[in-house]
């Protein structure tokens with residue numbers, strides 16, 4: 078019995094010299110095999126010691142089997158369980174540059190190095206971690222396009238966080254989602270940094286209509302530059318995929334028609350629209366530099382004129398202007414001679430294109446627009462047909478730097494994203510008119526809380 082308690086542990090072995098023991102029974106050398114074996118066996122079999130040994134082995138092996146799965150839930154690894162292992166695997170594969178000092182610290186802090194184990198299938202993945210559900214940020218998600226995008230993502234089953242400062246966005250655009258546990262709304266200005274854990278970032282925050290972006294041009298360019306920098310920085314830190322909603326305005330007053338993505342544009346850098354046009358061009362540059370320099374997975378969409386429900390009623394964009402004026406029985410204002418052309422895309426087509434771009438494998442830029450080309454006078458005619466055949470047109474002098482022609486070449490998106498718009502202007506306009514009519518008749522615009 079005494080001998081058993083003297084069985085040296087490994088640390089004891091280190092501390093004690095084996096030659097210091099004088100007891101003959103203690104030294105293995107002194108044991109005679111023929112006598113000691115039966116004694117040992119005898120000893121082990123006595124008092125159910127064998128049973129205790131077996132139970133000990135069982136407990137030990139159970140611990141080592143379940144230990145890897147326990148560590149994912151440990152408090153030192155605050156990675157929220159929503160990030161799917163599959164998704165993260167992809168992120169880690171795609172971002173080999175995540176060894177820069179800031180990302181290295183972040184990885185250590187957030188235990189991202191541990192994720193490799195789970196992503197590569199070693200250890201057990203708790204239920205829910207392997208789910209395909211994504212967590213997605215939509216900046217500007219309370220705006221016109223953003224709110225439709227959020228609807229689609231929520232309907233698909235994703236968790237969506239909207240970041241918006243409500244400059245042009247409205248809570249009413251997302252109010253129907255307030256009771257949904259997969260939806261979150263954060264009042265935040267993207268010119269300030271924010272830290273969130275997400276898989277994808279759709280970066281839409283920016284006033285889009287001339288009335289709004291010219292209201293405070295310095296803030297517009299700040300939103301485009303600092304806002305985009307902040308969201309790209311976030312994407313880099315957390316290994317999220319980033320999509321920029323750029324604009325056809327990067328082509329300026331184009332000398333090429335229709336516009337292909339390869340066209341570099343014809344933009345006035347010092348005009349009244351430059352805060353938006355040059356702001357978006359800089360945002361594209363930043364996006365590509367983060368992609369090339371920091372390995373961030375990026376996507377760039379160049380959006381052409383889009384219309385649909387939830388547009389601001391009086392934002393100066395031609396479709397919303399004409400529709401509001403025709404419903405209010407006011408003359409439709411046409412700037413210049415009305416021969417300048419635009420193409421008009423229904424919002425659900427755009428949202429499909431944005432999601433196809435985000436989920437696809439191509440960086441872009443991609444033109445997302447409807448190639449159907451209408452002059453302002455033709456558009457006014459379609460609005461008259463749809464709303465009020467007696468509506469009239471009023472001509473006013475054109476605004477500075479208004480492009481003469483705009484029509485996307487969407488062959489690249491057709492080929493690589495398998496995307497093209499489905500809804501014609503004559504089909505889409507009535508859907509927008511119903512929404513505008515309700516809002517104007519209820520006079521809810523002036524009464525809505527922001």
Ligand SMILES: NC(=O)c1ccc[n+]([C@@H]2O[C@H](COP(=O)([O-])OP(=O)(O)OC[C@H]3O[C@@H](n4cnc5c(N)ncnc54)[C@H](O)[C@@H]3O)[C@@H](O)[C@H]2O)c1
Pocket residue numbers: 216217218219220221222223240241242243244245246247265266267268280281282283284285286300304322323324325379380381382383384389
């Ligand atoms: N609708 C179009 O025809 C069109 C065309 C080309 C490009 N785009 C781009 O698509 C995006 C969305 O456009 P939209 O038509 O929905 O415009 P919108 O004005 O309805 O939406 C923009 C949203 O961004 C928010 N926002 C603005 N500045 C912000 C800031 N600093 N911080 C946080 N939130 C801010 C606004 O409150 C609003 O909710 C924009 O980036 C725009 O440039 C739109």
